[in-house]
């Protein structure tokens with residue numbers, strides 16, 4: 001597995017082998033994805049959906065093959081329900097601007113949760129301001145689980161949309177999105193699930209979850225940056241106005257008026273990130289070929305190893321101890337800024353993330369301003385976690401001395 005990731009062979013800080021545990025920020029790319037990008041630009045590069053020549057047809061076929069791959073990866077009913085975007089952030093902004101502008105009115109409520117990434121809060125605030133709607137947040141319990149009871153109570157008649165993360169990027173908590181979407185549906189509430197952290201850790205079926213929208217970014221799933229996905233129910237997408245206007249999304253244009261294609265083209269104005277889609281296709285193909293039972297077992301073992309090891313280090317507290325967690329562990333060190341921990345780990349070759357992880361309301365709820373976060377991917381092993389624990393022990397002993 002590790003041999004398939006060229007970057008994992010490199011060293012940092014004067015020959016220290018790299019231990020990469022910042023996977024919730026972005027994952028490294030396997031050789032097959034790098035090869036797919038190189039092959040696309042070397043042999044097939046052209047613009048899509050326009051042009052009669054061979055390369056245009058090949059590029060279009062590759063781009064649409066990627067859409068088909070994503071549709072089956074997410075269990076969508078049709079490839080027409082898959083819109084390519086730049087990433088999770090753009091997907092949520094698209095829904096907020098397009099669906100929100102059309103459907104929200106003064107007094108309406110958009111329900112988010114306290115554990116959302118800023119990209120699932122700020123776009124809703126922007127559209128709330130324009131439409132007179134309000135944003136409310138479902139609380140998080142002390143162990144980092146969502147307060148589901150409060151969520152159900154907060155789903156009043158004024159709530160038009162529930163935007164909830166499938167997996168918290170800071171806590172690792174897996175939310176019961178199927179249950180929440182079912183309850184929302186009973187009340188006529190539209191649902192958007194942020195799958196940025198989920199697709200790489202859990203099997204996802206949008207039909208099982210029964211959400212209206214599901215979004216994720218390619219780069220957290222071993223694919224390139226700059227490509228992401230919006231899944232939307234076909235009838236909802238086709239009822240929504242365009243987000244961006246331009247080429248490739250119109251049926252007909254006159255100076256006074258334009259008519260638009262159905263989804264997904266309606267939401268893909270201009271030349272898309274074709275190479276990104278090709279890379280995403282290769283990444284999903286590669287990821288889907290792995291033994292997921294074994295991967296889940298390995299991730300659970302690494303999570304246990306990291307949790308037990310961290311709790312054995314004096315002065316460390318883990319933020320987020322939900323019963324159902326993926327391999328993401330946030331921690332704070334008594335009286336020490338997380339950034340200092342991160343720098344000391346980096347000097348030992350261990351890459352983790354420190355900061356607010358774009359979840360400032362969540363950290364405020366836990367009375368802190370930053371945490372250190374380690375997060376695992378398919379290529380991490382027990383030796384990586386051991387090196388992380390040794391480096392953290394050394395860092396705390398330096399910081400406490």
Ligand code: PLP
Pocket residue numbers: 024025087088089090117119120165167168169194196197217
């Ligand atoms: N949502 C969650 C849960 C995330 O973890 C992230 C990225 O960290 C995002 C949204 C935003 O993703 P992107 O920056 O790829 O748009």
